[in-house]
Amino acid sequence: MTEMFRDKVDVSLTVNGEPVEARVPAGQHMIDFLRLELGLTGAHASCEHGVCGACTIRVDDDAVRGCLMLAAQADGTEVWTIEGLTDTNAIRDLQEAFVVRNALQCGFCTPGMLVAAEELLSKGGTPSRAEIREHLSGNYCRCTGYEAIIDAVESVAQGRAGKGKA
Amino acid sequence: MKASAGGYARAESVRHALDLLAGSDGQGRVLAGGQSLVAAMNMRLSVGDLLVDISKISELSGIAVEGDTLRIGALTRHAQVGTDPQVQAHAPLLKDAVAHIAHAAIRNRGTIGGALAHADPAAEFPACTLALGATMHAEGPDGSRSIAVEDFFEEVFTTALNEDEILTGITLPIAEAGEMQILEEVARRSGDYALVGLCLAKRAAGHRVALFSVGPKPVLAMGAMAALDAGDLDAAVDALSAEIDPPSDTQASAAYRRHLGGVLLRRAVARLKGDAA
Amino acid sequence: MTIPFNNPDRPNSYIGKTVPRPNAAKLVQGRGRYVDDIVLPRMLHVAFSRSTVAHAKIGTIDLEEAKAVKGVVRIFTGADLAEVCSPWVAVLAHLKGLKSPPQHPLAVDRACWVGEPVVAVVATTRAAAEEAASMVIVDFEELPAVTDTMTALDKDAPVIHPDLGDNLAFRRLHEAGDVDAAFETAHKVVSASFRTARHTGVTLEPRSILVDWNPAEGQMTAYHATQAPHMMQTVFAKHLDIPESRVRVICGDVGGSYGIKVHVYPDEVATAAMAKVMGRPIKFIADRLESYTTDIHARDHEIEAKIAVDADGKILAMDVDDWTGIGPYSVYPRTSAIEGNQVVNLCGGPYDFANYRAQTSVVFQNKTPTCQYRAVGHPIAVAITEGLVDMAAAAIGMDPVEIRRRNMYADDAYPATSPANMKFESLSHHASMDKLTEMMDYDALRADQTEARKQGKYRGIGIASFIELTNPSPFMYGIGGARISAQDGCTVRMDPDGSVVALSGVTEQGQGTEAMLSQVVAEGVGVDPSNVRVITGDTQVTPYGGGTWASRGAGIGGEAALQAARALRASILEVAAAMLQADAGRLDIRDGQVVDMDSGEERMPLAELGRIVYFRGDTLPKDLPRELVQTRHFITMEYPFAFTNGVQASYLEVDTDTGVVTLLKHWCVEDCGRVINPQLVDEQIRGGIVQGLGGALYEEIHYDEDGQLLNGSMADYLVPMAAEMPDMQVGHVETPTKESELGAKGAGEAGTAGAPAAVMNAINDALRPLGAQVTEMPFTPERILRALGKLQD
Incomplete structure (x- = not known):
């Protein structure tokens, strides 16, 4: 390797509102960084090739696949995981709706599903069931059959729009 | 599934990125949105790469109309292409394509330049640029050059870019008044790679038809285009069938894909005429 | 005293109502604790070098490069682990003739499928272990592979295990009545070939295990994503030569199982064996690529079948005639002949008929082993039966x-006994069908279908009745010699403040066991559900039990x-009666209070009773029993299985140009006996x-x-995603089993059992x-376009 490239990379970012400085292996993806280095085990590594969505986290206001972003690329970013979104009550209505509707079973997909759903909800309006299904079509759930998840997200959208109870 | 990268460097500018590539002893790999590359690295399909991360080079991002062309920076993310009003107005095919590309979280990170340089024959953007007659702009150690889209895609995952070059952006002729651009595809599930996809542009000068997922690279269906220009849809379908040589894989056979190409052409033409698909 | 379930206004009427799952809140907050979330001091990670060919003699193994990788601590071969772990043979005595060779945690001498573990690399990180595993060089001397099920028994087919004589693992022929005569004289005979594809479970959490061995205590602790902790305790104890009392299997949150996590996997046993050898905790988390080649597969069947009907x-x-290929080994300890x-x-399960012949031929092949997966065998049997019934209906012009x-x-x-000798206690096929046709408005749907067809749209309605086997007795495994418990236990205790803890042998996999x-x-x-803390999944503290499989959690674990x-309750009331100088039979417990049964008058909070019993026992009569903890175990005795029944319907549209099927809606009516939590049951059905x-x-x-798996990634092995799935309407008929006071049967597999047949029938109705x-x-x-004759090769 030439000296222009590093196998350990220094990064400085904020995670859940807290500053983090770290030296990360060049090939380490964000989910391993969050889980192994920071102990943030809420988001999960499942397929590690960008298909299942269990690792979905928020980076600079976008929902992204944590397994398809290198930790080295996170320098200067603002990262939110399910832990931070919980602590700040940012998605409390959505979490409550998931519990009330039993929109989760094993819960392994749920943190990623919530981040993906929140991205849709944060755009405002009341998406149709088909739009909710489409938006969540990159987040795999093997337990629920999806309908309860769609119900929960729909109820929150209506609740936030003042059209019903969340 | 832990990636084994050889090293990483963050490029501050295009010049810097080119220097890094030049200094990588042929091991350099340009990392943009990473939505294909990082997956390949995790699966250890690509091991020991020296990663040149261009994702922070702001000059490579953005969309602008320059006279009668639309310029899209290589690092423009799919999500931005999908919502940009200038793309909507001047290259609606690209906007329609975005809705078919994977899923929201992928579109938030994936870049149009990355998708084009990756040259996946099943991807939407390469065929779209072929249908629209785009020009690819690359920067290399010896300066910049333009590559006509017809010359850009060479093989599976292979383009006319040299190892020491970076795709910086694309330009497209803006849509004429009355031009119609249509994308049709069939995928097993929403966001999956298409079994077959078809892009159709109708301009004053004639039709342009490009297909994806029908071979090692996107195909400009010249025979079908000529037949459509002549107003003979059946002949266009026959020509299309003859000028693609689609692969068989676990999702579908070549025969299915060939059939589907014809179905999609008929559906696209029906939409040109304002019929429901 | 029995519970008056028919009175919804009875005191403490929690059974039959939707109450929230106590463990859901932590999961939406990312506070679940799955195996991969656990980190132990001095923990190591293992990655496996696996067979790259379907069948080969293992030649020399070169570990030099792998050993040089930074972070590698130790590398094990099959021969190394054979010294510390005894092999297993997966047969059951009641499946007569079933044979399978001994299987080791790492392949010894021969590799028999692509993905079989051959060498294990233990390192300080998973990344280092993977890197080194990729550098292990195994000289695979290729042997001919058996891949096709239907030719596996041909004379010229290579025999995978020469010691067994041939590739036939198991064959069973069942005959009732005079089948040939019935076919000869029938008004109509319809025959068809069916095929169900090889599936795998794709649990979102991959298989996961972390094993710690404390040599000073002679104690093994395995944190394991499993459905059956006690079964795994037995397996580790037996094959690693440890007393069962010194093996603790802890099963915390599990990220989906569906039958995938109820089997003994060689790489998981290898992890335990290596932890014992090294005296350090070792973690194995299967990655997604190895999941596809090593998680059990299922449902790879080819069937020829026919049905005879009269004019009515x-x-x-x-x-x-059913054939299935199960890979090179029967899977331990449930075996691969069960499906x-x-x-x-x-x-033929739902139907009252007399003449029945069925044979299954189970053959070895060089592919990933198959075994029990959600709704074992049901989707296949229902597809055969319901497919034939629909074809027969069409042949005689009947709805x-x-x-x-x-x-x-x-x-x-x-009670009734089917021609397959299945014993039915009480089913409700007609009530279920009536409810289904009402729910879906069958006649209106037929009208819609007709209308759509006029517009050139091909819509179809598919119906599938089914039976489902739940609450198994030892007739399923135990009588065959497997140490798989059909009974289950529960310990319930009252703590001093009146709150209650329940420890159960059944496990939580997300289906809602703990809520139930x-x-x-x-x-x-007689307390609020929020005052009951449920503990599952720890063999050191919960009563012995079978865990989660065959839809037994509610029916067996719930009854216990x-x-x-x-x-x-009786113990509490005995103490309360002594304290209150009342007749225990006139007291009740309601919402955490001891009350007068007739008037409902509050006599004493449980917290006060707890204070006296635990801290002022001196004030109670000397001989008064004061155990505020009780354990009961339950097993079914009268029927081998508690059958449930139901019927599903699918409405869909087929694009006859592209062959794409669009699911419009799906219905299911099922009868799982007593419904304990309606929401949880509905969601089991939907999932x-x-x-x-x-x-x-x-x-x-x-x-x-050649036995190479071609689509072993999530991008290539397609599973249902949100966009294509329909909304589903679920209804119930309740016929409680009389084997238990609770009356619950299973509900976890009914959805999977019937849905494929309903879709098949709907597509064929459309076409x-x-x-x-x-x-x-x-x-x-x-396949749809080929059926329509639209493709030319």
Whole structure:
């Protein structure tokens, strides 16, 4: 390797509102960084090739696949995981709706599903069931059959729009 | 599934990125949105790469109309292409394509330049640029050059870019008044790679038809285009069938894909005429 | 005293109501604790070098490069682990003739499928272990591979295990009545070939295990994503030579199982063996690529079947010839013959007919081993049966609902024994069908279908009746010699403040076991469900039990919990009666208070009773029993299985140009006996349906003829995603089993059992005017166009 490239990379970012400085292996993806280095085990590594969505986290206001972003690329970013979104009550209505509707079973997909759903909800309006299904079509759930998840997200959208109870 | 990268460097500018590539002893790999590359690295399909991360080079991002062309920076993310009003107005095919590309979280990170340089024959953007007659702009150690889209895609995952070059952006002729651009595809599930996809542009000068997922690279269906220009849809379908040589894989056979190409052409033409698909 | 379930206004009426899951809140907050979330001091990670060929003699193994990788601590071969771990043989005595060779945690001498673990690399990180595993060089001397099921028994086929003589693992023929005569004289005979594709479970959490061995205590602790902690305790104890009392299996949160995590996997046993050798905790988390080649597969069946009916649509006979390829080993300890056996047991299940012949042939092949996966055998048997019934209906011009009504066991015909010798306590096929046709408005849907066809749209309605085997007795495994518990236990105790803890042998996999148990215990004792803390998945603290499989959690574990809770209630009331100088029979516990049974007057809070018992026992009579903890175990005795029943319907549209199927809506009415928590049951049904829809439309493991798996990634092995799935309406008929006070049967597999057949019938209903029919799953766009004759190769 030439000296222009590093196998350990220094990064400085904020995670859940807290500053983090770290030296990360060049090939380490964000989910391993969050889980192994920071102990943030809420988001999960499942397929590690960008298909299942269990690792979905928020980076600079976008929902992204944590397994398809290198930790080295996170320098200067603002990262939110399910832990931070919980602590700040940012998605409390959505979490409550998931519990009330039993929109989760094993819960392994749920943190990623919530981040993906929140991205849709944060755009405002009341998406149709088909739009909710489409938006969540990159987040795999093997337990629920999806309908309860769609119900929960729909109820929150209506609740936030003042059209019903969340 | 832990990636084994050889090293990483963050490029501050295009010049810097080119220097890094030049200094990588042929091991350099340009990392943009990473939505294909990082997956390949995790699966250890690509091991020991020296990663040149261009994702922070702001000059490579953005969309602008320059006279009668639309310029899209290589690092423009799919999500931005999908919502940009200038793309909507001047290259609606690209906007329609975005809705078919994977899923929201992928579109938030994936870049149009990355998708084009990756040259996946099943991807939407390469065929779209072929249908629209785009020009690819690359920067290399010896300066910049333009590559006509017809010359850009060479093989599976292979383009006319040299190892020491970076795709910086694309330009497209803006849509004429009355031009119609249509994308049709069939995928097993929403966001999956298409079994077959078809892009159709109708301009004053004639039709342009490009297909994806029908071979090692996107195909400009010249025979079908000529037949459509002549107003003979059946002949266009026959020509299309003859000028693609689609692969068989676990999702579908070549025969299915060939059939589907014809179905999609008929559906696209029906939409040109304002019929429901 | 029995619980008056029919009175919804009874005190403490938690059974039968939707109450929230106590463990859901932590999961939405990312506070679940799955195996991969656990970090232990000095923990190491293992990655496996696996066979790259389907069948080979293992030659030299070169570990030099691998050993040089930074972070590598130790590398094990099959020979190394054979010294510390005894091999296993997966046969069951009651499956006569079933054979399988001994299997080791790492392959010794021969590798028999692509993905079989051969060398294990232990390192400080998973990344280092993977890197080194990729550098292990194994000289595979290739042997001829058996990949095709139907030719595996041919004379010229290579024999995978020469010691066994041939590739036949198991064959069973069942015959009842005079099948040949019935076919000869029938009004109509319809035959068809069916194929169900090889599936795998794709749990979102991959297989995961972390094993710690404390040599000073001689104690093994395994944190394991499993459905059956006590079974795994037995397996580790037996094969690693440790007393069962010194093996603790802890099963915390599990990220989906569906049957995938109830089997003994060689790489998991290897992890335990290596931890014991090294005296350090070792973690193995399967990555997604190895999941596809090593998680069990299932449902790889090819079937020829026929049905005979009379002019009135009455079923006269069925004849089924089922073949399945199970990979090179029968999977321990449940065996890989059960699925084929179930096909024989379940075909024709809903129908009252006399003449039945079915044979299953279970063969070895060089592919990933298959074993029990959600709704074992049911989707296959239901597809065969319901497919034939629909074809017969079409052949005699009868409506599909009508032909079923003419053949289903009458709702007052029980107890009944099927021609496959299955014993039914009480089923409700007709009530379920009535409810289904009402829910879906069958006649209106037919009108919509007709209207759509006028517009050139091909829509179809598919019906599928089914039976489902739940609450198994030892007749399933125990009588065959497997140390798999059919009984289950629950300990319920009251703590000093009046709160209640329940420890159960059944496990939580996300289906809501802990909520179900909290409701049952709450009602049984007389406290609010939120005051019941449920503990599952720890062999050191919970009563011995079978865990989660065959939809037994509510029926077996729930009943044990109810009986333990009722016993605790009696203990509490005995103490209360002494304290209050009252007749225990006139007291009750309601919402955490001891009350007068007739008036409801509050006599004493449980917290006060707890204070006296635990801290001022001196004030109670000397001989008063004061155990505020009770344990009960439950096992079914009268029936080998508690069968449930139900019926599903699918409405869909087929694009006859592209072959794409669009699911419009799905319905299911099922009878799982007592419904303990309606929401949880509905969601089990919905999740199960979608898993079945995956089998119908998407899921298929592909191999090439050399035994290479071709689509082993999530991008290539397709499973249902949100955009394509329909909304599902679920209804219930409740016929409680009389084997238990609770009356609950299982509900976890009904959805998966019936959905593929409903979709198949709906597609064929749509295609019938075009003269096309599909019977090979999944029903891909290509298969549909081929059935329509639209493709030219």
